[in-house]
Amino acid sequence: PSTWRLTVGYAAMIVIAMGQALMSFNVAALPVSMGGMVASFNTPPTTVGTAIVMYSLGVSGFIMLGAKLGQRFGSKIFFQVAVTLFLGAMITMVISPTAVVMLAAQALAGLAGAALVPTLVVLIAANYRDRQQSQALGILASVPAIASGVAFVVAGFIATALNWRYSFGLIALLAIAVLVLSFRLKPIPRQTHIRIDVVGVVLSAAAIALLLFGFNNINQ
Secondary structure (H helix, E strand, O other), X not given: OHXXXXXXXXXXXXXXXHHHHHHHHHHHHHHHOHHHHHHHHOOOHHHHHHHHHHHHHHHHHHHHHHHHHHHHHOHHHHHHHHHHHHHHHHHHHHHOOOHHHHHHHHHHHHHHHHHHHHHHHHHHHHHOOHHHHXXXXXXXXXXXXXXXXXXXXXXXXXXXXOOHHHHHHHHHHXXXXXXXXXXXXXXXXXXXXXXXXXXXXXXXHHHHHHHHHHHHOOOO
């Protein structure tokens, strides 16, 4: 029984860590793919910078909404929906014919990230207790740095040797793996009494959008 619990524990942490890595890979792949995107879309480098802003806006502007929706619909189901959205965003990145479509894909990835970030913490709380929970949170906190370092090297090599689109295709494959493995996670009950403050969501998202675009264009 102890071996079985250990196996399940590792399986859950692997899925959660891979979910966190998805977002880090995407953010790291954007700047190293800048040259290829500029050539593909015949657009200035600032457009790729705008893509990073669009992603950041989606995550930071709607992360509280993502936490509430995860509680309302069940964190495991919501995690799977978020990974599916992220997968769709990465597929769109691969096939994007214009810079506008690429920006829309990053906005969608940002919304998926807003759902993933709080859900990952809830999944750890549901699957681990006491010391294991603290260790799992520590692992989750370290994943972005590790994943970003790997992504810079891998995406940089792929963008140089092949094409920047292959980097996001690789992230899409990782998203598929996360989605398949996520069915091993423990189900989390829905909290149907949770209510969404729509006005608060709109106001906070608008405020964060103004801050992000303001700092992005501060030199002007």
